[in-house]
Amino acid sequence: MTHEGNVQRVSSRTRTxxxxxxxxxxxSSNGIVRDLSEEGICFQLLFDIGAQTGQEVTIRSEELGFLTGIVRWTRGDRIGIKLKLSSNTAAQIASYFKFFR
Incomplete structure (x- = not known):
């Protein structure tokens, strides 16, 4: 296992x-997407939902729409989510980068 400082990301992340x-x-919890890439999200939860690594999650937001993914890590009130990649997911992320960023 590599240390966080040595992790090489597949996609660059954008703070949001x-x-x-x-x-x-x-x-279920409201919260804030702290960073976003074409493949994943760091989500800061307002309430602990007991999310576990490997668990499927759904993300809903006005800017991103409806996305699904798998919890890759949890650290305090933040969870890392690997998005389930599809043409729809790619279009939603691209739309955010084009219109909202």
Whole structure:
């Protein structure tokens, strides 16, 4: 396992402050998308939802629409989500970068 400082990202990340909601089988919470890439999201939760690594989640926001993904990591009130890649997901992320950034 590599240390966080040595991690090489597949896609560059953009800092954001997009508000939204994350839901999984153990709960749901509003929060903020802290950073965004074509493949993933760092989401800061307002409430602990008991998200576990490997668990499927849905993300809803006005700017991004409806996305799905898998929890890759949890650290305090933040979770890392690897997006399920599809042409629809790619279009939604591209639209955000084009119109909202």
């Amino acid at each position: 402050s997009i508000t939204g909601n994350v839901s999984c089988k153990t709960g």
